[in-house]
Structures are given as structure tokens and as C-alpha cells.
Amino acid sequence: MDIMEFPAPYIHQLQTSHTHTIILLHGRGSNGLEFAEELFSSTTSKGKSLASCLPTYRWVFPTSRDRWSTTFQEEMCSWFDAYSLNDIQKRPELQKDGIRESVLHILDILEEEARLLDGQLAHIYLGGISQGMATAIWALIAGIGTGRVQGTLGGLLGFCGWLPFAQQLEDLLYEPTSSAPSIQQAQRLVSTFFFDEIAGHEISQAKQPVDTSVSSTPVFLSHGADDEWVSVELGRQASRILRTIMVHVEWHEFTGAEGDGHWIKEPEGFDQILQFLET
DSSP states (O other), rough: OOOOOOOOOOEESSSSSOOOEEEEEEEETTOOHHHHHHHHHHHHHTTTOOOHHOOTTTEEOOOOOEETTTTEEEEEOOOSSSOOOOTTTSSSSGHHHHHHHHHHHHHHHHHHHHHTTTOOOOGEEEEEHHHHHHHHHHHHHHHHHTOOOSSSSSSEEEEOOTTTTTTHHHHOOOTTSSOOOHHHHHHHHHHHHIIIIIIITSOOOOOOOOOGGGGGGGGEEETTTTTSSOOHHHHHHHHHHHHHSSSSSEEEEEETTTTTTOOOOOOOOHHHHHHHHOO
């Protein structure tokens, strides 16, 4: 695989002391700066942006490199090549190289932010919108399986997104002849799937036991029921799977957001995000 360098992340600079970091991934066809500008132009019910509400939070917006889109037959800024969102079962193999490459990049960023915060993983949040959400989820799963995430993060956030290979994971987790797996068993099944199906030779499984406390990382998911780009059913499916491997998962649905429903509802959705971050 021809690996190009990722662009430097866009970082919203702090005006005061640094207590927390939020790493947020853009959707397909966007970039870190564009996502940051859109996010911070939206406000809570008090008329304030998330950045102004949380002045000690460092906001990091990574940008994917350009990669070939099989569907659109052109180079696009995207975390991986997704063939169809109408049927995510079509040509899933196209996603593997991009997911593998992107999660390694995101884990590098997460480790650097942990270093800046003296290892306080509980003060770091990871998330994204649309394809960025999909990538953030797999980055956390990869971080658990490789041992690069050792402890509970502040939270995992996802907006209007989905989970690649969700159907394969549901088949694995909900076998009709088996009882429902425990959270630890489910984590092992999902981690094993990652290494068997996605990781390839570039990513090594952790030699030490996985830190099961990471399952206590709280999860916040929101999705427009009228989203015309990513069906809310895909978001619900991602939520179901995450509930099997994480202890606390919040799920919020709404209607009437901008961008044909493919955005966070303003101001209610931003109030919910702020409440999650301040909890």
C-alpha cells in the first residue's frame, strides 16, 4: 500500500491552561479546519460555541489524506474508501487499508495528547462525524486490542455516523445458539475480528492483558432521524454493538438539523454534548 503523509491536524489554540483534549474527526470530503469552523459556528441554547463554553479544552481536528474513491472515481479527503452507505455490506474489503492506516494515525495523535496531559487519559475525548465517527470507533477498538489505550478515556463521541463491518460484528456477537456475551467476552470477540479481518501485518496485538477498565469509557451518540446521507438505522446499529462492549452508551435522535439532517441539531444537540463533556 502506498502510504502518503497525513496533513497536520488543525488545533484550536487555548487561551488559558490546558486541562482536557477533544480529538474530533471530519466526514468524507471535508477536512479538520472545515469541520472545526462548522462546529464552532453552531451554538448552545446560551448562544455560545462549545469552545467558548470549555476554555481549558484543547480541540484537535485531524485531517485525513486524500485517497481514491471507487464510487466517485476521484481522489477525496477520506479516512477510508466506503463503497455504499445504502448497503454497507457491498465491497467491505475496500475499507480495510484505509481503516488500518487511519486508526494508526489517530492513535499516534491520542498518545501525543496523553503525553501533553501527563498521561491523564480520562481527560481525553475521541470522536467524529459520519465517516469520522466510524473511524473513531475503530481507533478505540484498535487502541484496546493493541494495548495502546490503557485506561478509561473521558468519552467517545459520534454524530450521524455508522460502524463499518457492523453486520459481521452483529453475527459474531448475537449467534442464535449462544447466550449474550459479557462485556469482556464481547470486547475479545470484536478485538479478534479487528486483528483477523482488518489489521493485517502492520498492527500487532497486545502481549499484555487488555485493560478492561476502558469499557467504562462513556459513549455519546446522536443522529438525525431524517438524515438523508447516513440512515439513522446505521447509527442505531452502531449503538447496539457499542452497548455490548461499553458500559455506558447514550443515544440521542432528533429531526430538523441542517445539511439534510446530517448535522448536529442546534441548539439542543450542542446542549447535550456540553452536558456530556461536563459530567
